[in-house]
Amino acid sequence: MPPDTDSPAPDAGRCPLCAGRNGCAMELQRLTGQVQPPCWCTGASFPPDLLDRIPAADRGRACICAACAAPTVP
Known part of the structure; x- marks a missing residue:
């Protein structure tokens, strides 16, 4: 579903x-x-379950920070 414009x-x-x-x-x-x-x-991989935590209206509009991605950063 596209972001809520x-x-x-x-x-x-x-x-x-x-x-x-x-x-x-x-x-x-x-x-x-x-x-x-x-x-x-x-260079980071973001697993689908982490990306699924982003509110639908915000998906593809802002980057996840390194702290939230820490378990996934190589």
Whole structure:
């Protein structure tokens, strides 16, 4: 199901699971216009059960933070 476009967009700099800063390099680049190195998350694997915890309206709109992903980061 696509994200609910009637609800306000989540802060892309915050984790959709804990609302902490997610350290997303892609979001930093979008905000500043300054090229960033690849984000840590591009090398991480996120199991379906972790992704399923993200509220449906927030899926694909903000990165999970390293702390929430810790059990899955290689």
